[in-house]
Amino acid sequence: MTVIGFTGTRQGMTRLQKQLVETLLVMHNPKEAHHGDCVGSDAQFHRIICDKTESSIIVHPPTDPKYRAFCAADETRGDMILPAKPYLDRNQAIVDYSSIMIATPRLLREEQCSGTWYTVRYARKVGREIHIIYPDGSTTHEEKR
DSSP, rough: OOOEEEEEEOOOOOOHHHHHHHHHHHHOOSSEEOOOBBHHHHHHHHHHHHOOOOOEEEEBSSOGGGBBBBOOOOGTTTOOOOOBBBBBHHHHHHHHHOOEEEOSSSSSSSOOOOOHHHHHHHHHHHEEEEEEOOSSSEEEEEEOO
């Protein structure tokens, strides 16, 4: 069963990032998709999942509501909103539940103080397959270890 996890910037995805996320979702046809319920990329990902797939959406909200998107769960598709957790714990949970991670960072280079990159580093550490889609549409794919 394919389970996709998603991490992205609260500034939102570029048009190219959105197109490539759609392509990956169609290609992998996940049973579930997990995201962190923040404004920007998470909210965009949620909309893409609703529009383009039959996947259940599992929402991992942060305890701090400042940037929360409050994405809705459709129980008829099997969606769930999990209890809120601090950002880093929530990011780890998304990776832990997922077999494949998709990341849409805001820059073309890795940043140290970035939740998106923290999540990518954790996914690497635990050996997940990772698709990184940069703002200009370039991508990297890291195989599962």
